[in-house]
Amino acid sequence: MSDHDSGEENVVMLKDGQEEELMSKTLMIQSKRFYIDVKQNQRGRFMKIAEVGPGGKKSRLLMPMSTSAELRDKLTEFSEHYAKLGPSTASATTDGQREDCVLKSEMLVKDNRRYYLDLKENKRGRFLRVSMTLPLSRQRPQVVIPAQGMIEMRDALTDVLTECGTDDAESGEPLPEPQSMRVDNKTFYFDVGLNKRGKFMRISEVRTNVRTAITIPQQSWKRFRDVLSEFVDNSLKPQTETVNGTVEKKKPEEKKKPIEEKTPIEDKQPVEKPKPVEEKLPVDNGEAKAAVDGITAATAAVSI
Numbered sequence: 001m002s003d004h005d006s007g008e009e010n011v012v013m014l015k016d017g018q019e020e021e022l023m024s025k026t027l028m029i030q031s032k033r034f035y036i037d038v039k040q041n042q043r044g045r046f047m048k049i050a051e052v053g054p055g056g057k058k059s060r061l062l063m064p065m066s067t068s069a070e071l072r073d074k075l076t077e078f079s080e081h082y083a084k085l086g087p088s089t090a091s092a093t094t095d096g097q098r099e100d101c102v103l104k105s106e107m108l109v110k111d112n113r114r115y116y117l118d119l120k121e122n123k124r125g126r127f128l129r130v131s132m133t134l135p136l137s138r139q140r141p142q143v144v145i146p147a148q149g150m151i152e153m154r155d156a157l158t159d160v161l162t163e164c165g166t167d168d169a170e171s172g173e174p175l176p177e178p179q180s181m182r183v184d185n186k187t188f189y190f191d192v193g194l195n196k197r198g199k200f201m202r203i204s205e206v207r208t209n210v211r212t213a214i215t216i217p218q219q220s221w222k223r224f225r226d227v228l229s230e231f232v233d234n235s236l237k238p239q240t241e242t243v244n245g246t247v248e249k250k251k252p253e254e255k256k257k258p259i260e261e262k263t264p265i266e267d268k269q270p271v272e273k274p275k276p277v278e279e280k281l282p283v284d285n286g287e288a289k290a291a292v293d294g295i296t297a298a299t300a301a302v303s304i
Helices: 065-084 147-164 218-235 285-303
Strands: 020-029 032-041 044-052 058-064 101-110 113-122 125-133 142-146 179-183 186-195 198-207 210-217 240-243 246-249
Touching: 020 147, 020 186, 020 198, 020 210, 032 142, 032 147, 044 065, 044 142, 058 065, 058 113, 058 125, 058 142, 065 101, 065 113, 065 125, 065 147, 125 147, 142 147, 147 186, 198 218, 210 218
Parallel strands: none
Antiparallel strands: 020 032, 032 044, 044 058, 101 113, 113 125, 125 142, 179 186, 186 198, 198 210, 240 246
């Protein structure tokens, strides 16, 4: 298991002897959970194989990438030897003097470390014990793999080594510093790594004893960002409503215009326009008298 799961958070900075996680893989073999982590520090790259038992007990091994490739090859040999074995005879031993019977052993040497592979058998079954010795130390870290899971472990190592390679040396190309963020009871880690296929980003979600991760190649970073941006932009838009199983966008409410108050119109009779007054010209008094005399003479002539 990585340091994230063991409670040591933020062990991702590649400074002052700290470690950067490049890849991680999890597998279950019977009742045990195994973690295969590829990490990098100032001295180079290495692999960490951790075992977590049913009771939560943890044990782990560290080995260079080149030694991990040798372990993968040895797992093939041990699984072939296991397939040729007959029925177990450990149940016939009841005196307790031969609790573990060794069926096959190998040793790997890398610098000042030795790794021991022992295929054993006891009353509970057959298993492979992988242990290592440290200089000037009496401790002997080990992991125990059920014999039925040796092929599964070999395949997992093959996948990791194919992705990360078997080179122990640290890449000379500078990588961005890892980052992390915490949301509720989860912690998200963003680690940038480099292998023979190029750069990649690993996003890990870590909870209590649970970890999941995805790996994104560098050529997909821009598209990944665009998809996230699209989701963020859509989340800021008005929410949607479901009508008869159909999702429709909720239209923003339009602002209502204030209603203008209309004053009541009074009933009025139509007003007639005044007729234009004819302008009368003044008449001369002399002319008026002559006109009267003429009318009088005409009237007398008619009467005669």
